[in-house]
Amino acid sequence: MKHAQSLDTPVSQDFIDRVLTRQAGRPGALLAILQQVQNNHPRKYLPLETLHYIATRTAVPLSRIYSVATFFALFNLQPQGRDTVSVCRGTACHTRGSRDLFENLLMKFGFQTASDGETDQLSITTPDGSTTLRTVACFGPCALAPVIEINHAIFGHMNEMTLQRELEALDQREPSK
Numbered sequence: 001m002k003h004a005q006s007l008d009t010p011v012s013q014d015f016i017d018r019v020l021t022r023q024a025g026r027p028g029a030l031l032a033i034l035q036q037v038q039n040n041h042p043r044k045y046l047p048l049e050t051l052h053y054i055a056t057r058t059a060v061p062l063s064r065i066y067s068v069a070t071f072f073a074l075f076n077l078q079p080q081g082r083d084t085v086s087v088c089r090g091t092a093c094h095t096r097g098s099r100d101l102f103e104n105l106l107m108k109f110g111f112q113t114a115s116d117g118e119t120d121q122l123s124i125t126t127p128d129g130s131t132t133l134r135t136v137a138c139f140g141p142c143a144l145a146p147v148i149e150i151n152h153a154i155f156g157h158m159n160e161m162t163l164q165r166e167l168e169a170l171d172q173r174e175p176s177k
């Protein structure tokens with residue numbers, strides 16, 4: 001049984017202040033700050049209010065912070081599901097059936113079937129916040145096509161049966177607190 005999350009609050013200012021102190025003056029500090037702050041959010045995203053706070057405290061213009069947060073696929077500006085399932089839509093994976101796997105995932109999670117163009121850069125979260133379904137251009141290990149990533153673990157040579165098994169394993173976990 002999956003649990004709904006209603007944890008859409010900004011990251012605590014105390015936590016952000018500690019991150020800013022640790023990162024002060026380091027090269028690439030902004031990326032590290034955004035990454036740590038996002039990881040601290042239970043729904044793994046950067047609320048706008050949080051970006052505002054970082055801008056105020058660092059004196060980096062909000063427009064620059066926003067453009068970094070939108071440029072890197074690593075950052076999310078919308079709440080993410082407790083679980084994330086990412087389907088590769090690269091050529092090798094596409095020719096080995098990733099489209100069908102993706103369509104079945106859309107149906108399983110109650111989304112309308114997407115048209116081809118819509119599957120290229122997709123990130124959608126179930127209304128109960130349990131699962132985010134994403135597409136990516138290519139994970140890299142194309143020889144393992146079709147490739148699916150579930151909660152940062154890569155699974156190669158996926159088929160309907162193995163995918164179903166992995167999703168059932170998610171459902172059977174102990175509920176998180």
Ligand code: FES
Binds near residue numbers: 089138143147
């Ligand atoms: S095309 Fe899917 S991993 Fe490269």
